[in-house]
Amino acid sequence: MAAPTASAPTVAAAARPPSYYVRQRLLQNRPAMFGLAFIGLCTLLALLGYWVLPDNSPNANNGLVQLQKESPGFQVTILKLPLPTAARAAATNNPLRTWWQGRARQFQEVPVGGRPTFTTDSAFFPAYQNHSALPDPPRRYGLRHLAGKDGLPAELQQFILAERVEQRTYWLGTDKAGRDELSRLLLGTRISLGIGLVAVLISLALGMLIGAVAGYVGGWVDSVLLGLMTVVWSIPGIMLVIAISLALNSKGVWVSFVAVGLTMWVDVARVVRGQMLSLRSATFVEAGRVLGLPQRRLIARHLLPNMIGPLIVLATSNFAAAILLEAGLSFLGLGVQPPAPSWGLMVNEGFQLLGTEAGLWLTLLPGLAISLLVLSFNLLGNGLRDAYDPKTPVANV
Numbered sequence: 412m413a414a415p416t417a418s419a420p421t422v423a424a425a426a427r428p429p430s431y432y433v434r435q436r437l438l439q440n441r442p443a444m445f446g447l448a449f450i451g452l453c454t455l456l457a458l459l460g461y462w463v464l465p466d467n468s469p470n471a472n473n474g475l476v477q478l479q480k481e482s483p484g485f486q487v488t489i490l491k492l493p494l495p496t497a498a499r500a501a502a503t504n505n506p507l508r509t510w511w512q513g514r515a516r517q518f519q520e521v522p523v524g525g526r527p528t529f530t531t532d533s534a535f536f537p538a539y540q541n542h543s544a545l546p547d548p549p550r551r552y553g554l555r556h557l558a559g560k561d562g563l564p565a566e567l568q569q570f571i572l573a574e575r576v577e578q579r580t581y582w583l584g585t586d587k588a589g590r591d592e593l594s595r596l597l598l599g600t601r602i603s604l605g606i607g608l609v610a611v612l613i614s615l616a617l618g619m620l621i622g623a624v625a626g627y628v629g630g631w632v633d634s635v636l637l638g639l640m641t642v643v644w645s646i647p648g649i650m651l652v653i654a655i656s657l658a659l660n661s662k663g664v665w666v667s668f669v670a671v672g673l674t675m676w677v678d679v680a681r682v683v684r685g686q687m688l689s690l691r692s693a694t695f696v697e698a699g700r701v702l703g704l705p706q707r708r709l710i711a712r713h714l715l716p717n718m719i720g721p722l723i724v725l726a727t728s729n730f731a732a733a734i735l736l737e738a739g740l741s742f743l744g745l746g747v748q749p750p751a752p753s754w755g756l757m758v759n760e761g762f763q764l765l766g767t768e769a770g771l772w773l774t775l776l777p778g779l780a781i782s783l784l785v786l787s788f789n790l791l792g793n794g795l796r797d798a799y800d801p802k803t804p805v806a807n808v
Contacts, residue, residue: 433720435805436798443794446787453784457601461513462506464594465582469513471594472750477522477541478581478589480769485584488525489577490536491518492552493559518575523550526576529568586760586773595752596776602753603734603784606668610733611726613672618679619722623710625680626687637684640677648674648736653745667746671733682725686718720799727792731785738781754781 437443461467478487494517504514524537532554538547554567557575583592625636643651655670656662690696691714699709740746741755742762749756754777761773797803 429801432801432805433798436800436803437794439806440794440797442790443798446790446794449783449787450791453600453604453787456597457604460511460598460601461509464597466591466594467509467514468516470750471513471598471752472590473516473520474588474590475520475522475585476589477539478585479587480764480767480773481581481585481589482768483582483584483592483772485581487539487579487581488523489579490521490523490552490557491575491577492521492557494519521550523576527571529554529564531564534568534571583776584769584772586757587764587769592773592776595757596754596780599752599754599757599777599780600784602664602747602751603737603781605664606671606737607730607733607788609668610672610675611729613669614675614679614729615722615726617673618676619683619715621676622680622683623687623715626684627691627706627710627714629688629691633684636680640680640684643674644677644681648732649739652736652740656745662745662748664747664751667737667740671736671740674736675729675733678725678729679722682721683715683718686721687714690714690717720795724792724796724799727788727795731788731792734781734785734788754778 456463464471466473478485481487508514522539524539527534527536528549529535534552534554534557535549536552537549540547554564554571555561558567558570560567560570562570581591581593583596586592586595621636621640625633625640651674652667652670655673656666659666659670687710695713696709699713704713737746737753738755738758741753742759744759747753747756757777758774758781761770761775761777764770764773
């Protein structure tokens with residue numbers, strides 16, 4: 412009779428924290444990961460700022476009147492004329508200052524019609540011909556003036572060709588002021604993401620404070636704060652921003668940041684209040700009261716951390732709403748003011764040129780950037796909502 416074989420011991424599956432399943436659900440959601448990747452790309456561009464722009468002048472505002480409304484892919488030869496010594500000294504290459512504010516111009520840029528012809532002491536550049544401009548005679552410049560130093564004619568000519576003549580490509584064309592559309596579009600990510608970040612931080616701080624107090628304390632305090640939420644909720648967000656801007660007597664970038672944030676706290680406060688009403692009678696809260704924990708510690712250390720999931724989802728939707736609100740205000744002239752490269756302001760500039768060849772891409776490009784960024788935040792928000800839902804299945808866990 413054969414001896415019975417011993418069965419292999421079963422190994423229990425390793426216990427995993429809830430955050431593991433949240434992360435797996437999010438990673439398996441392709442639309443959400445696309446949104447996260449695009450947001451990450453825009454964040455990287457915003458952080459690098461002027462360091463990666465073709466035009467790193469302040470606000471990417473280096474406009475050449477002769478190059479107005481050129482189409483994408485336009486190429487031109489640029490002659491760099493030295494500025495006076497004092498102006499060049501003010502435009503020192505400080506990397507941190509360049510990252511934050513851009514770099515002042517070191518040269519006066521002039522479009523020319525092509526490469527120069529040289530004589531013993533001069534360089535003759537063919538004049539740049541605009542669409543409707545009449546032909547001009549070639550322009551004459553002294554070799555020493557162009558090079559900004561003394562030397563032999565052959566050396567100065569080589570230096571001018573290498574350092575003072577540039578073949579430039581405007582990959583997305585130029586706007587009505589002759590500015591590089593690509594540089595302004597990339598720099599606009601800093602304003603849009605900055606508006607969204609400041610608005611979300613302000614709305615979270617103010618909404619969590621008011622919602623937590625209203626939901627935990629209850630009674631007449633809850634009634635008063637709920638009435639305040641209802642009144643603010645009934646006022647259109649754009650009207651609140653206009654009122655705040657008028658009250659602060661300013662329409663700058665930072666005023667827009669704060670004004671948009673102060674209009675979005677009601678959503679957070681209502682969610683926090685509802686969660687607080689359902690959690691304040693939970694067993695762990697009663698245990699904390701019995702142990703004599705102060706109310707501030709109960710709210711900050713035990714109640715608010717249980718609302719992280721809904722608050723993260725709400726923050727992503729508020730981020731998208733803040734970007735749209737800022738774009739709408741800038742389009743109306745009530746948000747970020749020129750020459751700052753706000754996407755809404757760029758749409759307005761293109762809208763004024765609709766009906767012309769340039770109006771199409773000058774409106775379409777910033778409009779597409781706004782749409783893609785808002786869509787990315789909405790996709791990420793939907794993915795986070797599903798990731799925090801325990802009913803959503805997780806594959807291959």
